Amino acid sequence: MDRFLFLTLDGLSRGAVYAAFALALVLIWRAGRIVNFAQGAMAVAAAYVAYSVTAATGSYWLGFGAALLAGLLLGAVVDIAVMRLVDHRSPLNPVIVALGLVLLIQAVLGMVYGNEYLPAQTPFSRSALTVGGTAVLSPYDLFVFATVGVVGAALVWIFTRTAIGLRMRAAAFAPEVSRLLGVNVGGMLTLGWALASGVGALAGMLVIPTELGLHPHAMDLVFVSAFTAAVIGGLDSPPGAVVGGLGVGLLLSYVSGYAGGDLIPLAVLALLMTVLLVRPGGLFAPVTARRV
Amino acid sequence: MTADLLTVEALAAGYGPVPVLHDVDLRVPTGTIAAVIGANGAGKTTLLRTLSGMLRPTAGRILLDGRDLRGTAVEQLVRRGVAHVPEGRGVIGELTVEENLRLGALWRRDRGDAARALDEVYQLFEPLAARRRHLGHQLSGGERQMLALGRALVGRPRLLLLDEPSLGLAPRVVAQTMALLRRLRDENGLTVLLVEQNVRSALAVADQGIVMSLGRIALAAPAARLRDDADLRHAYLGF
Amino acid sequence: MSATRAAARPGRATAVESTRPRRAVPTLLRHLAVAAGVALLVLMASYQLDSFRNFQLATVAAYLCATAGLTVLTGLCGQLSLGHGALMATGAYALALTQSAFAERGLIAGGWLIVSLVVAVLATVVVGAVVGVVAARLRGPYLAGLTLAVAVVVPALTVTFDGVFNGEQGLPVPVAPAPAGLGLYFPHERWQLWVAAAATLLCLVLLANLVRSRYGRSFRAVRDDEVAARLAGIHVARTQVIAFVVSAASAGLGGALLAVLAQRVSPGAFGLTLSLFLLMAVVIGGLGRLAGAVWGAFLLVALPDLTHSLTNLFTLSPAAAQRLEGNVPLAIFGGTLIVVMIAAPGGVQGLLSRLTGALRARWPVRRS
Numbered sequence: 023m024d025r026f027l028f029l030t031l032d033g034l035s036r037g038a039v040y041a042a043f044a045l046a047l048v049l050i051w052r053a054g055r056i057v058n059f060a061q062g063a064m065a066v067a068a069a070y071v072a073y074s075v076t077a078a079t080g081s082y083w084l085g086f087g088a089a090l091l092a093g094l095l096l097g098a099v100v101d102i103a104v105m106r107l108v109d110h111r112s113p114l115n116p117v118i119v120a121l122g123l124v125l126l127i128q129a130v131l132g133m134v135y136g137n138e139y140l141p142a143q144t145p146f147s148r149s150a151l152t153v154g155g156t157a158v159l160s161p162y163d164l165f166v167f168a169t170v171g172v173v174g175a176a177l178v179w180i181f182t183r184t185a186i187g188l189r190m191r192a193a194a195f196a197p198e199v200s201r202l203l204g205v206n207v208g209g210m211l212t213l214g215w216a217l218a219s220g221v222g223a224l225a226g227m228l229v230i231p232t233e234l235g236l237h238p239h240a241m242d243l244v245f246v247s248a249f250t251a252a253v254i255g256g257l258d259s260p261p262g263a264v265v266g267g268l269g270v271g272l273l274l275s276y277v278s279g280y281a282g283g284d285l286i287p288l289a290v291l292a293l294l295m296t297v298l299l300v301r302p303g304g305l306f307a308p309v310t311a312r313r314v
Numbered sequence: 315m316t317a318d319l320l321t322v323e324a325l326a327a328g329y330g331p332v333p334v335l336h337d338v339d340l341r342v343p344t345g346t347i348a349a350v351i352g353a354n355g356a357g358k359t360t361l362l363r364t365l366s367g368m369l370r371p372t373a374g375r376i377l378l379d380g381r382d383l384r385g386t387a388v389e390q391l392v393r394r395g396v397a398h399v400p401e402g403r404g405v406i407g408e409l410t411v412e413e414n415l416r417l418g419a420l421w422r423r424d425r426g427d428a429a430r431a432l433d434e435v436y437q438l439f440e441p442l443a444a445r446r447r448h449l450g451h452q453l454s455g456g457e458r459q460m461l462a463l464g465r466a467l468v469g470r471p472r473l474l475l476l477d478e479p480s481l482g483l484a485p486r487v488v489a490q491t492m493a494l495l496r497r498l499r500d501e502n503g504l505t506v507l508l509v510e511q512n513v514r515s516a517l518a519v520a521d522q523g524i525v526m527s528l529g530r531i532a533l534a535a536p537a538a539r540l541r542d543d544a545d546l547r548h549a550y551l552g553f
Numbered sequence: 554m555s556a557t558r559a560a561a562r563p564g565r566a567t568a569v570e571s572t573r574p575r576r577a578v579p580t581l582l583r584h585l586a587v588a589a590g591v592a593l594l595v596l597m598a599s600y601q602l603d604s605f606r607n608f609q610l611a612t613v614a615a616y617l618c619a620t621a622g623l624t625v626l627t628g629l630c631g632q633l634s635l636g637h638g639a640l641m642a643t644g645a646y647a648l649a650l651t652q653s654a655f656a657e658r659g660l661i662a663g664g665w666l667i668v669s670l671v672v673a674v675l676a677t678v679v680v681g682a683v684v685g686v687v688a689a690r691l692r693g694p695y696l697a698g699l700t701l702a703v704a705v706v707v708p709a710l711t712v713t714f715d716g717v718f719n720g721e722q723g724l725p726v727p728v729a730p731a732p733a734g735l736g737l738y739f740p741h742e743r744w745q746l747w748v749a750a751a752a753t754l755l756c757l758v759l760l761a762n763l764v765r766s767r768y769g770r771s772f773r774a775v776r777d778d779e780v781a782a783r784l785a786g787i788h789v790a791r792t793q794v795i796a797f798v799v800s801a802a803s804a805g806l807g808g809a810l811l812a813v814l815a816q817r818v819s820p821g822a823f824g825l826t827l828s829l830f831l832l833m834a835v836v837i838g839g840l841g842r843l844a845g846a847v848w849g850a851f852l853l854v855a856l857p858d859l860t861h862s863l864t865n866l867f868t869l870s871p872a873a874a875q876r877l878e879g880n881v882p883l884a885i886f887g888g889t890l891i892v893v894m895i896a897a898p899g900g901v902q903g904l905l906s907r908l909t910g911a912l913r914a915r916w917p918v919r920r921s
Contacts, residue, residue: 130884188420
């Protein structure tokens, strides 16, 4: 029972990060009907920026801030310099271009930092606190929950309470009408990319220290897990992405705890295949099996 | 000096290599309603899309208050006082009534007046006030019409471009809409360019009737003449 | 111009060509004749080139199976797969396990390699059928995401089941040397090229015939308009599964050949990067044309070689040189891919056809 509690809390902590990353995928999907397959690579790039800043200044928090800033900037640059130029009439094109970005970003990171695992710091201890003899959460887990909670609340606030959020939603739902109402639709899309990439960078900062460390491919499997979470949520639904993220986190924690950590990749693939076979539109959307 | 708010000279436009509009000339004096009428495919919607900059003209000029609109981005048009209610009304179904209306005034610097304009719209369209929190796609056709017009009006436009406001609406609602346009013209000095297939209701309210056929202006005449002159009506409108 | 549209045109063009009445020679014979010609060229080249080039050419042949298979799937049937690296891994590991099993029983004669290759292809067909059945229900980003997951997860399974696959270390692939009849000093690389080229040519002839057959027409119909294809009586899902399985089989053969060439398989060689490389190669070569797959396969081998020569021009520390050599080809591939997708979605072969098309228009040549 203790073990179950521990695995549940651990899974929720892991799931919170997947939720944040899935949220970033959903943001771009809603804004531009693109699944940003480069999001993992972009998040890793931001984490490397944090690594350099922390190495230079000795401060984790300066590095953390630098990663968020780098994430925001990289998102905006990718939209303006690449995605905006791509012909979106075929849905294959943006996907292929995003994969080109994956190769390019991972290659540049490999050239600059090398293809070895670098240690990734955490600001708080990762050893679990015990309550009444039961290992529960580590201070780092609490930090993860707090950060993801704050970011989620901030996103909700931006999108539902601010003028810029209203513009972004309008631009996503009805670009042409929004332009007629004076909304700079292109600018809103860029802002959406920046925000999503910033959230992705944050998720990367949170998850990388809990895995093997910093590496150009560090987010590959995280991306697949978060994509699965987003698909469970229906790709279109931010609350769905959060629920999906927590669900995937829990499942992987139980698999890892009861059956062995080696089985995690297989579990992710099996889950994704099952979801796609049973409810391709996600659990939170009406079934739309065939999206062209 | 001209009293025309909108002047179009020798305008041509089309989609890609397919020309739709040829040599279109028209003038809409300030504070009047002009109705563009004509059969399906005559180029009415294309004309509106070109006027609001969604379609780039291949030739000719569009003057607003004597100033050329060339180079004005679609997003900027609303700041020059032009509101365009597009085909199908353009209510954003995923946003609430209130959000749709706020969107219409987001570009305005004068937040105080924007809030006043919002209140005025709620007074003008009481059913909207009751459904502020409802999503756009939950509204009836008539309510959507109100929302689309209201969203245009919170920007306090000088020129209102309307694409088929009567489409899919009950005759009673169409009459209300036309009466409202007349009131806005008379009380606020609003200038309206109205594209309409419902010729009778359009001419009932318009000052000027502009008949389009195959992408050209076939006739521009006072609406009263088009209404009353049976020969003219037969020749150009077929009834 | 979008990729699918760019691909659509040549697809139709080839369909027209195949029905051209002037050509009295049956398609199969024509393809066999071309294959025989190419085989002769390869044979001559294998004597002219040094061992290293022979080995590189053999590698091109191995990649060509995979890129040709991917071209059939993505270019002709319109399904994206980011998972072909994983399918190559399936073929490679199946071959390694089969060859080891044979070697343990003392069956080391060269002929058993054919059996192993067949087993490798069959294993990949099974995996491809499983993925293909799910994939046939999916479109756009969902399909991309699923195949990406396959690309990431399948190489990781070698660690999960390291009892069978021996984890990161990988497995040795016992391969018989060249037959003694060829002489004592016959270079091993030349023999490797012969084996790889023979298998690849067979694979290409089969694919080329498939493309010109009823199935090929169904593939293109499904790609161009699923609804229209369904109305024309084509079973869309079944067509897509067939395309996926055929494509997987080709990739499996390619992977198995790579294993034969390297005489070792390890998960590192079949990671996500390989899957992306294959897609890049097909896109840069030109989606929808088997000729594009040839360009892509050459690029896959030539680019790393080129960067190796380039980095040798500078005096770098060994660590820096290693970083550059490993990553510059990736960067070039990624960058080229982005530029190609933005500027010339038809790829190299598309540019060539446009060029020759323009030339033909200027100087009409009477062709018999």
